Amino acid sequence: MxxxxxxxxxxxxxxxxxxxxxxxxxxxxxxxxxxxxxxxxxxxxxxxxxxxxxxxxxxxxxxxxxxxxxxxxxxxxxxxxxxxxxxxxxxxxxxxxxxxxxxxxxxxxxxxxxxxxxxxxxxxxxxxxxxxxxxxxxxxxxxxxxxxxxxxxxxxxxxxxxxxxxxxxxxxxxxxxxxxxxxxxxxxxxxxxxSAAVTAARSAIRLPKPAVPAPPVPAGAELDVQGITPLITPNDEFYRIDVALQVPRIESADWELKITGLVDHPFSITYDELLALPLEEHVTTIACVSNEVGGNLIGNATWLGYPIRDLLAKAGPAADADMVLSSGPDGFTAGTPIETLTDPKRAAILAVGMNGEPMPPEHGFPARMIVPGLFGYVSATKWITTIEVTRFADAEGYWTPRGWSALGPVKTASRIDTPRASQRVGAGTVPIAGVAWAQHTGIKRVEVQIDDGEWQEATLATPISDDTWVQWSLPWTAEPGSHTARVRATDKSGKTQTKTEAPPAPDGATGWHTVSFTV
Structure with missing residues (x-):
């Protein structure tokens, strides 16, 4: 032995x-x-x-x-x-x-x-x-x-x-x-x-002021409720889901983005050239398709970048092209509808900044894609180095052959942040609060049901835009005992999120977030 x-x-x-x-x-x-x-x-x-x-x-x-x-x-x-x-x-x-x-x-x-x-x-x-x-x-x-x-x-x-x-x-x-x-x-x-060289180079970067700054956060956009999710997610608390087991370390001086494929004028752009362009700033919520009902694989940040539609316009996509296949050094690829990226009403950007600082390495430094209204698996390529204009009939993103839908529009959803599941709260007036989102569509109404009672409309905070989540709150007079609360949201198109429970695959989880707690 x-x-x-x-x-x-x-x-x-x-x-x-x-x-x-x-x-x-x-x-x-x-x-x-x-x-x-x-x-x-x-x-x-x-x-x-x-x-x-x-x-x-x-x-x-x-x-x-x-x-x-x-x-x-x-x-x-x-x-x-x-x-x-x-x-x-x-x-x-x-x-x-x-x-x-x-x-x-x-x-x-x-x-x-x-x-x-x-x-x-x-x-x-x-x-x-x-x-x-x-x-x-x-x-x-x-x-x-x-x-x-x-x-x-x-x-x-x-x-x-x-x-x-x-x-x-x-x-x-x-x-x-x-x-x-x-x-x-x-x-x-x-x-x-x-990779000390990359860290030092990133620390030395001074991002330019945006040519189009984000509008000021409106008064009343953030509710004063203990336990509710912050309106803007700090960088170190922002979720990270990707296929990279080690974060790619790319020096900004070595980075280059190639725009190729079915285009009239393929070209490349360096990091310095990108920073010299008129950059835009947008507050945008992004989410992972793997997010369970009530999950935290979602975040809201202020992003600085250049419109992808302008890069594509310079390249001149073919008339029959309907997809952009973006990729980076980690082996990930995302297939994004070209009509979404070229939509002048949608802030789809090649982002270089996050909440006022150069893109953190784990979130895609030197640059990544941010596209409102689409799950990250079809849009949010980090450490991006290639944009290939192609067709859905000819190419697939990383997750599509693995069982996920080729198109990934974000679904209307809502979450209860407080009270937490199994939490004990004191009797009296208790706020039931959380966030709701329907990126690029906007939230119209949030309703809360307590103990199978009537649905009650919650108070919505002032939204930053239709591309961001919105906080909501409902004051409730708590009585001793065990209670259950559930939430549902209705977006501005009039669609109320479904009660039917479904797993994340193949195109996002559905169902009403429900928490049980004790007073």
Whole structure:
């Protein structure tokens, strides 16, 4: 039994050497060439729709952390098995390393914008892992032979016999190799993740004043109700849902957007050229299609950017083009109706600023798309580098072949922020309050039902625009006991959100948000 344990430790040590070496080499090749992140991205790409929904439902914005935990556990198991196999049959564990490396190379080299050189960190990591595996096997085999048994490694001894010397050699080798792998691997990962040059360059950016500033927030737009969602979502609280396991680090000086496809005049634009254009500022609410009824995968911010319709006008789209396929370095693509992007009444922008600062890296620096009225999976491409004018008949966005609708208009919805589910509140006048949204259509009315009673119309705050959510509140005289409140909204087109409950897939969740609480 002890022999298997030490053999498993050998396999884990070899795997640590693989990852540490790969992360170190990735500093010079590029952060995106990290095999661990590439394998994670491949897992996201290949995962069935039901599993993606379950991950987001269970872990919300922590889905990537959960994925890394599961990948880590899987890696430990495979590495331990490789070590045990190596001790049973020479080169069996090495073969496992080679197979896993081959899968990693496929994952790395099939990422967006990948090149053949991206395989180098994984290949060199495999070489280091094989060396550790072979050297460790010899040391462990010597210990087993000195102990006079191939089925059990004896307990530690302070004697200076051949057995204790061989034991010390193996333990020292495994400990020092593991420690070095942790130090090198963690250090390299931090360097790959932080990219000091990008951070410094972003900090030095001074965004120009908008040629078209956002209108002042009207009086009465934000209700004074404790527990209600802020009207403007702070950057560090804004939801993040994307397919990038590590945030792409792109220097603004290296960034370039290409407008191509079915256009008369394809062209490229740099970051400095973009900032020199007459930028517009808009307050816009955006939402993720994975948002459950009552969920928080939605936010409202002040965005600074340039109208996408003007970029497309310069390129001259073909008359039969009906879709724009936007993409970035993370492998994500979004298929957006061209009529939405060219609508002069819709503030669809290529955004460079968020709430008064350059776009945060995790939200798309240097630039991203913001399109009112469409779910993010068909419009909100982060770290955008390509806009391809095409047709829905000829191309698909990232999520469409994975079971989601090709078109993603945001549905009229509402949410109760306070009281929270299962909360205990005091008797007396209690505000029931929250937010409602119907981007680019606007909210006309919000109604609240308490304990299956009559629907009561809530008071709406003054909306910033039809492209933003609106706060609402209903004062209620609370009586002791258990109570249930539900909410529904009606948009300016006269459509009231449906009571029918439906999951997020394929085009957004439906149903009335309901909370139960105690007075």
């Amino acid at each position: 002890r022999e298997r344990l030490w053999a498993a430790i050998l396999g884990i040590t070899a795997a640590a050497a693989v990852l540490a070496t790969a992360e170190l080499i990735a500093i010079f090749v590029g952060p995106q060439s990290s095999p661990l992140f590439a394998m994670g991205s491949l897992a996201i790409d290949l995962a069935p729709l039901w599993l993606k929904e379950a991950m987001i439902a269970l872990f919300n914005t922590g889905d990537k952390v959960a994925l890394f935990v599961m990948l880590g556990i899987a890696l430990l198991v495979v590495a331990a098995v490789a070590g045990i196999l190596e001790m049973k049959r020479r080169y069996a564990g090495v073969l496992v390393l080679v197979v896993v490396t081959a899968l990693s190379i496929i994952a790395v080299t099939t990422r967006a914008e990948a090149s053949a050189v991206w395989a180098l960190p994984t290949l060199l990591g495999m070489g280091a892992g094989i060396l550790v595996m072979l050297r460790g096997r010899r040391l462990l085999a010597a210990w087993i032979e000195a102990a006079g048994s191939r089925t059990e490694v004896p307990a530690a001894s302070n004697s200076t016999t051949a057995e204790s010397l061989s034991r010390r050699s193996f333990v020292t080798f495994a400990a020092l190799t593991s420690a070095a792998a942790v130090v090198v691997g963690v250090g390299a990962r931090l360097m790959n993740a932080s």
